[in-house]
Structure formats: structure tokens, C-alpha cells
Amino acid sequence: MDTESLFSTQNSNSKDAYPSRGGRKAALVERLDPVAYAPNLNQSPVAPALVEQYQNQGFLILEDVFDAREIEVFQRELETVCNDPQLKDSEKTITEPDSGSIRSVFQIHQFNPIFKRLAADVRLAGLAQFLLNDQVYIHQSRLNYKPGFVGKEFYWHSDFETWHVEDGMPRMRALSISITLTENYEFNGPLMLIPGSHKRYAVCEGETPEGHYKASLKKQELGVPSDKSLSSLVNQSEIVTATGKPGSLILFDCNLMHGSNGNITPFPRSNLFFVYNALSNRIVEPFCGNAPRPEHICSRTHIEPIEPKVKPL
Numbered sequence: 001m002d003t004e005s006l007f008s009t010q011n012s013n014s015k016d017a018y019p020s021r022g023g024r025k026a027a028l029v030e031r032l033d034p035v036a037y038a039p040n041l042n043q044s045p046v047a048p049a050l051v052e053q054y055q056n057q058g059f060l061i062l063e064d065v066f067d068a069r070e071i072e073v074f075q076r077e078l079e080t081v082c083n084d085p086q087l088k089d090s091e092k093t094i095t096e097p098d099s100g101s102i103r104s105v106f107q108i109h110q111f112n113p114i115f116k117r118l119a120a121d122v123r124l125a126g127l128a129q130f131l132l133n134d135q136v137y138i139h140q141s142r143l144n145y146k147p148g149f150v151g152k153e154f155y156w157h158s159d160f161e162t163w164h165v166e167d168g169m170p171r172m173r174a175l176s177i178s179i180t181l182t183e184n185y186e187f188n189g190p191l192m193l194i195p196g197s198h199k200r201y202a203v204c205e206g207e208t209p210e211g212h213y214k215a216s217l218k219k220q221e222l223g224v225p226s227d228k229s230l231s232s233l234v235n236q237s238e239i240v241t242a243t244g245k246p247g248s249l250i251l252f253d254c255n256l257m258h259g260s261n262g263n264i265t266p267f268p269r270s271n272l273f274f275v276y277n278a279l280s281n282r283i284v285e286p287f288c289g290n291a292p293r294p295e296h297i298c299s300r301t302h303i304e305p306i307e308p309k310v311k312p313l
């Protein structure tokens with residue numbers, strides 16, 4: 001990355017350390033930030049080897065994190081949210097482009113008491129706090145339904161590229177935790193991850209239109225890596241599918257390249273996603289210069305540090 005762009009003041013509050021789009025050419029540039037900010041492994045809530053794995057690969061898949069009773073509660077909530085007529089018509093709900101089926105419901109940590117409590121659970125927030133070595137808050141939460149037969153793909157992308165350009169997230173000090181609510185098989189559109197891809201930042205081409213999220217959350221065609229960048233990341237690594245029974249936990253770095261295929265099977269692939277951002281990395285103005293995305297897509301006015309909870313759900 002040339003030093004000029006590093007010090008360009010595209011944003012009154014913060015330097016643009018990861019410029020993308022805005023007439024730039026696609027490229028893979030080095031990550032400037034640590035991955036695991038954890039200070040000392042002997043206080044780790046997980047085996048130190050898992051912290052090393054997260055540092056090197058950019059993700060962790062932990063099975064059997066929740067017991068049968070907890071999973072039953074989550075699955076009941078999944079149905080409640082899915083069948084709520086008011087939610088269906090709200091801006092929090094994104095539908096699939098063709099069938100009109102529910103694709104995602106955003107901000108579930110704000111309006112659903114069970115998922116609000118889950119977002120603060122020590123098994124999630126405590127782990128995020130340790131790896132980011134800071135207090136954390138929820139930058140974004142969503143239920144991705146990926147229904148059977150009509151659940152469409154999520155094209156390859158780095159979440160951070162979008163959150164940096166369109167939300168103003170300054171640095172790579174955030175991570176996502178996904179909880180599987182239904183079985184994530186090899187064949188019903190599981191998350192596909194490229195181990196180690198988090199260490200390179202994929203600069204994307206194109207200009208960001210105002211209100212881009214209205215299209216990108218249905219089908220993302222901008223803020224995606226070029227074929228050359230994606231091929232290079234895969235050739236230096238591989239593609240791993242994050243399969244798991246309900247109640248598994250998939251944790252991945254904000255800059256890990258990931259995507260998922262469509263689901264033409266009868267089996268829905270429904271997962272919860274909570275995005276934990278370090279309090280010291282709170283968002284500033286969007287680096288693309290557009291109007292900020294709404295609160296249900298990214299927390300801007302409700303930035304509440306989480307106190308991880310240990311009492312049973």
C-alpha cells in the first residue's frame with residue numbers, strides 16, 4: 001500500500017488505513033493489524049492451541065457448545081421470528097430476490113430477549129473480549145435463514161471491506177460468531193472459508209452507490225474480490241466448509257474471505273450471527289463518503305459495551 005493513500009484524510013475522524021473501491025484497481029495488500037490481540041494465553045477461555053489456530057487460519061469451529069435444551073429454545077425463537085408478521089414487513093427483514101422468502105433478519109440482539117441474552121453469553125462475548133483484548137459491543141446481528149429450495153448464495157466477500165467502506169470501521173479488530181440453529185451439512189449451503197485469507201486485504205473495484213445495502217444484502221455484486229484476487233487466495237490455501245450440528249459455534253475474523261452457495265435441498269441452513277467490535281475500534285464516518293447505513297444494519301448510536309454473562313440461559 002502506498003503511504004500517500006495510508007495518510008489520505010478521507011475521513012475527518014480517522015485515516016483510511018484500508019482504502020477500497022473509489023476507482024481503485026483490485027489488489028491483495030498486507031493486513032496492518034494483529035489478528036488475536038489476546039495478551040496472554042494462560043488466561044484464555046479456550047485451549048491456547050485454538051488461539052494459535054485462530055491467529056493462523058482466521059477461524060474456529062467449536063462443536064457441542066450448547067446443550068439440547070438451549071438448542072430447543074433457540075430453534076423455537078427461530079420459528080417465532082420467522083413467523084412474526086410485523087417483522088416480515090419491517091426494514092430489519094431482507095427477503096430473497098426471487099421467492100420473497102425471508103433471507104435475513106437484522107438487529108435480533110436488540111428486539112429478541114433470548115438472542116439478546118445469547119449475544120452476551122460468556123461463551124461468545126467472553127471469547128470475543130479475550131481475542132480482541134478489549135471491551136466489545138455488537139456492531140451487527142442477524143439471523144440468516146437460507147431456507148430449503150430457495151435460499152440463495154452469499155457471494156465471496158470480506159465483511160471488513162464492507163464494514164470499513166460503508167460503515168466506517170477503522171481497523172481489523174472485530175470478529176463474527178455464528179451459531180448453527182439447523183444442521184449445516186456439506187450440501188445445504190454451509191459457510192465456505194479460505195484459511196489464512198484474513199492476512200491479506202482484498203481491495204475491491206467499483207463505486208459505492210447511496211443505499212447500496214438495499215441491493216447488497218439480497219445479492220452482493222460490489223465490494224467483492226476480483227476473480228484474480230479470489231483465485232490467488234484459494235491457490236495459496238484451500239476452501240473449507242464449516243459443517244456442524246445445531247448448537248455449534250463458528251468464530252471468524254472480520255477480514256476472513258467467506259461465502260456460501262445456494263440451498264436447493266429440503267434442509268434449511270439457519271444460523272445466527274453476532275458481530276463483536278472492539279470498543280476502541282468503534283465506527284466513524286463511512287470511508288466511502290456516503291450517508292451512514294441505518295442502525296439496524298450497524299450500531300452507531302447504540303454502542304453498549306457488553307458485560308459477559310455466565311448464568312444459564
Ligand code: 6CS
Pocket residue numbers: 140142154157159162163213216217220
Ligand atoms: O453488509 C453487511 O454488513 C453484510 N453483508 C454480508 C454479505 N456479510 C456481512 C454482513 O451481513
Ligand code: FE
Pocket residue numbers: 157158159258
Ligand atoms: Fe459475511
